[in-house]
Each structure stands twice: as C-alpha cells, then as structure tokens.
Amino acid sequence: MDNDGTHGAWGTRGAQPPAGGPARPGNSVPHPAGPPPAAPPSYPPTVPPPARPPSVPASPARYQAPDAPAPTADWFNAPRPEAGPGVWRYGYVPRPAEREERPSLVGPAATLILWLLLWLLLNQRAVPYVYKPIEIITGPEWWSFGGLREGAPALVVNSTTLYYEVLVLVLGFWAARIGGWAHVVRYFAGPRLDRARLGLSAAVALLVLWLAWTPKVPLLLVLMGSADGWLRSGDQLKATVAAYSCYALTIAIVVWPIARFARWGDALREFRARRGPARPPGAQAPSTAPERPGTAPAQEAGPLRAHWPKLRAAGRTDAAEALTAAVYTGRMNDVDCVRLSHAWNAARTSHDRLSSFTETVLRKGPDAFLHPSGLRDVPLRTATHDPLTGQVRIGDCADDPRNPYPRRGSGMALEPSSLGTSLLAVGPPGSGKTDRVIRPVVEALALRALTGQAAVLAVGGAGGALGPDDAYDVVVRIGDPASLYDFDLYGGTTDPDEAAAALAEGLAGDIPTLDTRRATTALGQLLGPFHAVRGRFPSVPELRELLEGSATALGALREALETGGHQTMLRELEARARQSGSAADPGAVLADRIAALDRPAFAGFFATGEDARPFSLRSLGRHPLRVRVDLPERVHAEASRILARLVLAQFNAVTAARTDRSLFVCLVLDDATHTVTAETVRGIRRLRSVNAGAVLALRTLDDVPEGLHTALLGAFGCTMAFPGLTTWDGKRFAEAWGKEWVEVREVAQHGVFADQPLTRAMHALRKMATGKAVTTDAVTVRQVERERWSASGLAYELPPGHAVLSLTTVAGEHMPPLLVRLSG
Template sequence: MDTDGTHGTQDAVARTNGIGNGIPRPAVPPRPAHAPGAHPAPGAHTAAGPVHAPGPAHAPGPAPVGPPAGAPSSGGSAFADWLRTPRRSGGPGVWAYGHVPRADEEPETTPTRQLVSGALIALLAGLLLWSLLWNGYLGGFWLWPLYMFTPDSWAGRLPSVVASYIWYAMVLAGLAIGFGRLGRWPELVRRMLSGPAARRAAAGLAEPPPGPVPGGDEDPAGWPELRGAGLGEAAERLRAEGGAGRMNDVDAARIRRAWQTVLADPGRRAAFADAVRDKGAGACTHPSGARDLPVRAARHDLLARQVRIGTVADGERNPYPRRGTGLALDPAVLGTSLLAVGPSGGGKTGRLVRPVVESLALQALAGQAAVVAVGAAGTQLGPDAAYDVVIRIGDPATAYDLDLYGGATDPDEAAGLLAEALAGDVPGVDVRRAATALAQLLGPFRTAHGRFPGVPELRELLDRVPAALDGVRRELEAAGQHSMLRELDARERQSGSHGDPGPALADRIALLDRPAFAGFFDTTGQQGRPFSLRSLEHPLRVRIDLPERGHADASRMLARLLLAQFSAGAAARTDRSLFACLVLDDAAHTLTPQTVRGIQRLRSANAGVLLALRTMDEVPEELRTPLLGAVGCRMAFSGVTTWDGQRFAEAWGTEWVEARDVTSRTVFADQPLTRAIHAFRKLVTGKAVTTDAVTVRQVERARWSASDLAHAVPPGHAVLSLTSVRGERTTPLLVRLDG
C-alpha cells in the first residue's frame, strides 16, 4: 500500500486555499521506505520494452535532522491547529487559510477626527442647553411634569427633594441620549474602546467561521473520515502521530489522497488500514521515500494545494473584496496555463517559477501531481535532492538522459514531435512537410533496427550519406518490408526538390551532433537512462538543465521539443488523476502554432504549463495574440515595455466605469451687498467666487492601459489575471509579490 497514494482517481479534496507561517514538520526525520535502486529508471529500455516508473535522482539516504530551511518547526499542537484552521474559498487565487471575505462594496466610514470633533461639539451644545435650563434662562417649562406629578403636601419635604433629583437625572439622560445620537457617541466609543470584532466590521470584514471543536466528532486532527468508515484504529494511530509531532503537512495530504483512492477502489481498504497501522504517518510514501523537501522558499498549504506568491495591493485599482487578501496559485488555475512577462531581474524566477515548482514538488510527494521544471543550467529551481530526476544536458556526470522521441513508438508521432523542435522556428519550412520527411526516415530505420536512430545516425540519413541509406535498405530487403522500402524511395525522390525540408532539418539536427552532447539522446539503451515525458502518470519531480550559455540555439530547440512532448504526453495519459505541469523558466522562441493549440487542449487533460518570457517579442508576431488567448492566466511584471503592455491591455479588455466631470463657473452677483462680499472674498483668497456643476456618466475604459502597465506598476509588483478550470475569472489585480 506504500504507493496507493501515488496512483488512482482524481483527488476529491476540496480546492480551497491557504496556510500561514506555522507549517508543521516531523520531529523525527523519516527514513526512505525503499532501498536504493529498487525502482527502474523512468523511460529506461529493457528487454521487455520501455519502463515508465519513477526513480530517485540520487540514492536516498538519511534525512537531515530538523525542519527544512525556510520553514519554521512546530509541534503536535501547532499541527492540529493547522488542520483545524478553516479554509474558505473566495474565488480564483484567494489564499484561504483563515480567509475572511470582505464586503462587496467599501463601507462608508467616517474619519476618526471627524467623529471626535462632532462628539465634542454635541457635548458642548448639550452642556450649554443644560446650563440655560438650570439657570432659568429658558423659563421653567421643563419643570412642569415635576409639578404635575408630585402632590403639594411634599413641598419642602424629603420626597420632594428626591423626586426633583430623579427628574433632573431623567432630563440629563434625555439630553445625553439626544445629543449623543446627534454627535454619534456610540460609534466613537465602539471604534476607540472595542476589540477586533468592531474594527473588522468597520473595515467591511465578516466574522471568521468557527473552527471545529478540538476532540469533537468533526475535528480534522482526529481523522473523522476514517472513524466514520470503521477504521477507528487507523484514525487513532494518525491522531497520535500528529499529536506527538511525527506528522507534517505532506504526510496529511498524502494519506488523505491515499484514502480517496480507497473510496474509489474499496479493494484497497485492507492494505491501507495495514499500512497506517504499521507505519503511521510514514504510510503510503512517495516511491523516493521522501516526506518533505530539503528546503522551502515559499508558503504552502497542501490541504488546499496552494502556494502563496503575494498580496493583493490595498488600492483603488483593485476590487474592494480582493484588497489586502493573499494571492495564491493552485492546480485549479494552473490548469488553464499561465503566461508571465517581465524583464530580466523582475522576479519571475524567484517570486513565481520557484514557488510554483516547489509547490508542485510537494504535491508530487503527496501523490497529487507531476512536475517538469526546465531552465538554463544554474537557474535556482531548488537543490538536486528536491527532485527524483535531474537531467543536465551536456554534463557527462548526469545520471539521466533525455528521450529524443518522447517515448513514442509510432514513427509518424515521433516525426511530428521532432519536426516541431527542429523546424518550428525556421522561416519558409512547413512543419507538416518536415514531419513527413522525418517519418520517411524514422519508419524504415525503426523497422530495420528495432529502434529509432540516434542523433549522428539521423544526421547521416538527412545528409543522404550513401552508407547509412544502403544499410537500412539492405535490412529492409532482407526482411521483406516493401512498404518501408517505398517510404525510403519516396524520401530519395523528394530529396533536392524545391521546398525539400531535408537540408534545413540536417542543419538543425547538427546542433545536437556536437562533442558536448556525445553520449546523450542515446537510443541503444547502452548509455545512461533515458527519461520520457510519457512518465507523467507517476508523481514525478523532474528538473532539466539546458546548456543555454554555450549552446543557446540547441537549448531553445530542446525546450521546443519538451513543450511538444509534454503536450502530447499529457493528452495521451489514460490516468489523468495527477495534475501534470511543465514549467519553462525561459520560453523564448519555443512556441509554434501547433504547441499553442496544444496548450489549449491541456485544460481538459488535467495539465498546464507555466511560460516565462522577458518580452512578447520573443514570440513570433503571428502567435502573440493566439498565445494570450490560449492561456487562462496572464501576468505582467513591473518594467514591461509599452508595446507589451498594449498586448496585455487588449487581452484584458475594457470595463464600464463612472466618470465625474466637474465644471466651474464664476458667480456674478446682482445685489450690491453680495458684490461687496464677493469682492472682499476675492481680495482675501485671490480667487473669484465660483460654483461647480458635476456631470456623472458611464464610460468604457481599459482595465489597465499600456501606459499604466509600463509606468504605474511599482517594483516588486505585478498585474495578474486568473481563470480557473471551472471558468471562474478575476479582473486584473495589482499584486505585491512575496520576496
């Protein structure tokens, strides 16, 4: 049952939001649940064919003592409090750990200074009226009720004195009530003397929802879902683990995920109960044996599957209900894909890419996601120990290789993916013709040798080296493969014709046929362990480092290949219960018409991509508008150019706003006294007496103009719009990013 949390049906845990700083950690570091080398390498080729199973990038060893760097340690009580904290969804991207919704509209609040001055004026007015009444300046009418209801026999006696003071007190009380309401004394007292409940109400915040009673039937720390299903022993074991500080947030999310698979397949119930009884919080671990990342650089809530990236700015540019709320990303919004544009040094990697990759890696440990992070060598995307597979293209010491054909077995499919990478950005070369030319070579070679060609072999075939073509032909003739011989003959007839993509493909594949890449992209199975993006059905954590510094063109071509392979692999999964995400830290020159169309199809495959660009100029002009339409989440960092801002402004559209036009005109008096007063006022103030005419009308304006995006976004901020897979949308929000 140790892998039950890593496979199964779609996770039914509610997609809510939030977590605070106090993230619980295990008091005792976990030991790996599997011995090193117990799992075959992803995409490794064996006698039985390719194997797509997760395998650690390094042999797991003892975990370091103490919590990961960047995450505070906490005991069992803090872990229970974290579980009990209510999570209330307030729309796409709301960080809902203890989230309290705000009012739809900003309440009209009187400034405290105005309240104090009004209260003092009312007090002075009340004292003046009482003084006038007491000293008889207003007559004695206010004493008539006293004379009417007291008998004459009380005159000069004690009852008369008592009655008089009672009446005076009643009058004073009436004056206090009347002038108190006039001076708004109750509101001032509530604001100055009351606690946070009144201040929240004045700010338009609702009361926070009550959390579950500790020890009650609905206490999440007691695992009521297991008790309700008759697994009281397992629930008690997990409660004790959490109380003793031996369970962390990854454990809780992983075991809940495993329980969801039990609900979908009751046949796993006994194995689940045995695993929890024997291993407690260490049950159903990830195949790597890891129960946490070695370091965390962001704030996460694995119950809500969220990572917090910033706070919505408290300003007029944002809707009132979202001001001051946390901004978080989760699979519900990443499933529509995200495009982030900002200059170098604007914080795309540190404030967006790294937190998202870290969140998805934690979810992979919980059996909920698979992540592939692609960046240039040296990009700070986390330590090697945070990944199951680390591929360093061009580094001979790397333990894994990249499958050039993405695990495809059909020559036409493999040719289509490779053509996107090789010819997707070559002007004048039709990708479909390039795919046909490649298929005419890949099919016969695979039939002759039982595998696809390596990079040097493919280059020889594209360069029409006679020895290479004759060798394939002899094998096909000996095997009687006449259909493949016709494919080879067709390629030879088309070679050299007008518009033949062969020479261009040969030039592009030559970028990979360099000494730096010797031993990579091996198809014989004798060197390295090839990784295939067909492994996305497993909760994998993969990082691919591209040799951007010395081989920029090759790196862009490989990034284009990975994007094409990811789109095809995510859509071809039979089990889509895991959220799959490809993160490109630099997506420059990686987009083609086919990959843009593939991004649109990822939403239905429970997958998404995160694309980071320095400028939209790194995308072909004809694809800029389709790209902005294909992604559901758009993010413009501080410092974008006006031209990029114009494209975002067009994508975000316009809205109806209320415009107020004020017209001032000089007042001309007819009466001599009024003219004299106006002349004296002008002499004192230096301004003529005017009157204002206010015109209110509805106008349509851009939500964010190109100029605002280029010049009005402060450093460390970004403007972000989100769309969830359910179709919920947010207006563009100005967000202060967490550093």
C-alpha cells in the same frame, strides 16, 4: 521485494544499470539513492515548524493530549474557508467592510436645534390648532382659550400630557430622519453597532418603563383611568384583571416598538445559533478572532482533521487512533498528513483497498504509502506552502486603490486549480520571475508529487535556479558527461508519425516560412523505415546523415528494407529520395537544425541503442515524478531553444494521449524565448481538459512571433506582468484584461455674473481678497468604461517587487488583474 506499501506504492520497479557501465537508470521510474529519512525534513516555521531535524533519530513516541497539540496538529486543524481564486486560504479571515467617510455633523446639529425650538414652541402653546385633536377627544367643556380649565378631571389632564409628550416624540423622530442621526450613530458605533443598539435599546426601554409608572409619562395612569369602571366596580376579579391588563398593555406599548426597531428577535436567534447543540467529543468551538502575526489560526468548528474523522466514520477507528497519535506526538509532518489523506480517498473506492489501507497504516504508521523516492519533504522551502490545499503563497495584494477593497492586504496564492489553466509570466531579467514565482511554484508541485497527486517537469538553464538536485527524482543535465540521465528525443513513443510530429515542432516550429506538416512528413518518411529495420529510431548522427541525403546511409537503409520485405516502408523512403534536393524540400533546413545537436559536447547523449539511458516524458503521466532538465543555454543557445521547443511539444502530446488523468501534470519553463509556436499554443489551450498545465516565463512578448501574441494571451488563463515591461507589451496585456465600468466625477467651474450693484461690490471685494474670480462648481457624475490597467500604467507605475496578476480557475472562476506585492 515486497515493501509493504512503504514506498513504491504506484507499482514501479527499481532501475537496472546497463551492462558493463555505471549504475545509470533506464526507462523505469527513478529512485534516489539512499534510505528514506528517519524523520520529516524541516520546512519554514510559518506552516508549521518541524517536530525535529531530519538528522536526529526518531525518539520513542509519547502520545500527548489534544489540549497540548503538536505544531503539525495546529496546522492540520487550522481553518481554510472557501474563498475566491488566488486567496491564501490558510487561516483566511475576510477583511472588514470598508468604513464610510466621516459624516458631517452640521445636518444633525441643525435638526436637533430645530427639534428643540419646536419643543419650546409647543411648551409655550405658541403653535395654534396643535391641541385641537386632544380637545375634540376629551370634550370641549374642559377647554377655554386653548388651555385646560381649572378642575379638569385627572384623566383629561393625563391624556393631554401624554398627547403632548407623544407629539414631541414624533417631532424628534422626524428631526432624526431628515438629519441622518442613524447614519452618524452607525458610523461611530462601527463593528459594535449591533451590541450598542441592543444595549442602548434595553436601557431606553427600562427608562421609559420607569417613567411610565410615574406621573412624568402618564401612560399607565391614562390606561388606569380608562378602566376606572372595572377598578372601582367592587368585584375583586374584575379589578385584578383590569389592573394586570393595564400593566401588560403599558409594557407592550413601550417595549414592542423598541424591540422591533432594535431587532431583538434577530439578536435572540443569533444567540441561540451561537450556543447551538452540544458538540461531540473532539470538536472545536468556532472562533471569529482574526489571525494575528506570530499566532496559529483558530481551529475551525466540527471534528478536527487531526482526529481523522473520515476514517472513524468508516469504522476504521484503529487506524484513526494510530494516525492521531502520530500527529500529536510530532511523528508526522504536513506532507505525511496530506499523503495519507489522499491514500485514504483513493482506498475508499474498493473494499479490498480499504482493508489493505488499514493493515498498512497499522503496520507502518506515518511511513505508509511513501513516495517511490522514500522522501517525506523537499530539502528546502523558499516560500510558504500549504500542502493540504496545494497552495503556495507568492505575496500579498497591495493596499492600492486599483485593487478591490476586500482583496487589499489578503494573501495571494497559486494552486493547481489555477495552474491548470496555465500561467504566463512576462518581465525583464531581474524583475523576480524565477525567484519569486517560478521556483515557489516548482516547490509546491514537488510537494504535491510527494503526496502522490502531481508530477512536475521543470526546464531551465544550468545553475540551480530551480532548486537543489535533492529536490528532484530525475535531473537531466544535457551536455554534462556526469549526468545520470539522457533525454529521449522521441518522447518514448514507438509510433514514427507521433515521433516525427514532435521532432518537427522542436526543429522547425519557429520557422515561419516552413510548414511543420511538410517537415513532419519528411521526418516520418525516414523514421518509419529506419524503425522497421533496426527496431529503434536513429541517433542524432544517423538522422543527420539521412536528412542530408547521404547516399551511403540511404543505400544501406534501402538494402535492409528490400532484404526484410518492407515494401511499404520502401515506398516511403523512395518518396523521400525523390523530394530530396528540390526547392520545397524541408530536409536541408531540418539537417541544419539537427546539426546543432550533433556537437562534440553532446557526444553520448540522445542515444537510442541498447545502452541508452534516456528519460522519457511518458513517465510523467504514470508516476508522481519530480523532474528537472538543465539546458546548456550559455554555450549552446540554439540547441537549448530546439530542446525547449521539443520538450513543450512532447509534453503536449504526452498529456493529451494519457488515459489515467488522476495526476496533475505541470510543465515549468523558466525561459520560453523562441519556444512558443502556433501548434504549441493550441496544445496549451487543451491542457486544462486533461488535468495538466504549463508555466512559461518570457522576458518580453517580442520573444514570440507577433502573429501569436493574441492567441498566446488567450490560451493562458493566468497572466502576470512584472515591472519593466515596454508600453507595447503593456498594450497587449491591457487588451487581454479588458475594461470595466467606473464612476467618474467631473467638476467644472463657471463664472458668476452679478446684476445688482451690492452683489458686484461683494464679488469685487472677494476677488481682491482671494485673487480669484468668483465661480460656481458644476459636478457631473457618470459611468464610463475604462481599461483595468493601461499600457503606460503597466510600463511605468509598477513598483519594484510587485507584479500584476490575473487568474482563472479550471472551473471558470475569474480574478481581475490585481497589484501583488511579491514575497522574498
């Protein structure tokens, strides 16, 4: 049936029930039962609130003007500036620069007093030879005994007064420089420094210009006296030119130094840039106002995202108008906006796809290109998400001295670019790994899958810790007869060697004395002949019989191979028979391990026949699925560990083998105890190159073989330590996070010994008054290399509800380990 691009847009088909059995899907892509919701489901009010509850039928659309936007439009148009790894970008505003320590006023006050004293001495002519330069310039005939004579010309008097005032001004600048007056002004002006400097400089310029036009500051009079010949020449033109030249020169002498010092040119350029060219219709003026709690972030400059400018630029105005109306009338939620944006980016690669995109959007509106499930949101969000960037906010950087100042108080988020390098979270039970990190990450990936950009596989114990069933397309409950899906032990492959490699890793990867290559060979010698005869791989009971060397099972298989003429596979089976029972035979160990899966509780599971209903991990590489696997950890702990290792091994194999890597595929393992092996560590290291990632949670690093501790921490680009770590685990993290250069200030006290009797008496009196010997401080400041976080600090100084997180992106950007206050 043609669904007009509404859902099933990735070329999938519906599942068919097995003959004679209940409606249980097979290997095709699963589709949850029931029609898609009539309206976008709800989500937390932080980013942004829903337009209406999902149960309310859609009301007739009524377009609203952009000056009264819907919450989705506010969220869509909000700024998301580029920032470092882990920064929550929605409405992010960088923290103001750290304010310096309050400066001491003793130095400025002392230099001010010194300047006033020198001014007084100059006024009283108590400083000899100070007026000698002006005496030489004006001529010695007008001077006697260091002062002007009676009847000196006005030009000489004015020049002397101006010289005296300039000398006082130069001394004032000298006092301000050595007293650090500028530093005091910068501190108290704070962020208003530029505005204060501009206002004060303009006021000073006007005041000095007014004084220069009066005899108090005879600058203009001196210039006029110098041009007296032109002014009294009787030629009106010369007099006018001379007068206006004096006026202009006075203004330049006063204004130019002040403007240069106050940076009027920079202020003028900033004012012109702030005004800028005329903004096109639909553009929003930039705003530098910081985000406040309870208010939406200011919209960023340029065309609004809610107006779909990319579609308009490509000439798809009709589709852009339809989507704009849908956003502003509340008929689209955040997932719809991101899903259609992603569909447009994919359609731009072909002209035919562009036409199909436009036609589908015009016909279906916000219902176009739905997820194959028909859903438009997850049932419940327990964290704050931003689907446009793929981020999930897990907390805030603590206001702690160990965190860099610019990051303190900023939001901390995880995103696909960080998860692509894989995340390892280590902490004891109850420290918040699952509720505050694992589940929010799963929710974010599920939202990403609904937009067609990711696939997620969540593996954990039964009990709903990873979200409700409605949040997933596939839920595999191993050991539960009511489960609609089974698990494929062989990963959906038809290659016996590939199936044997993954199965050997799951069964015996944690046994240090058993080489997994020999286990792979032993399994391949059985899986290959069996698949050649039966066209399928053996079920768990059949594989157990073959590994135990059952004469009946091996004889029947040998007879079928001889009848079918499979000579090559017959030689493989004979080789297995010869090795069976030897001291180096891995078959007995593999049979013991497979026996953990051959239990009555698993009867009907892991089937491989025609009536099998397995879910294959290979579907993750082709479709944006949301899959959850529930392991029977409480009752069948050994079987759960085997299956967890098998899932991890199959995930590494599937992601490495896929050719279309446009989907980001992520495995989330809630409890990776006894799951990590040397081969899986190598596989995790390769995930970042195939657009995939893994999130593993451990109670302690001791749940991994000691020889793999260094390799494990090196394979994960993102590591997270929770409160309650042991000092041994803390030491491993401290070594992995490395060291940094810090400035250390050491103060040593040395005793003071006096030689003079009076000084000794003063020291004795001071010791009697204070009770301490007289000492002097010797301060040493040096650069030393220290660990970013020490083992004891990780073990004993982490407060509850916090964690230390270090991030690395696929592009190679690094975030040092930061103390994070977790949400929830």
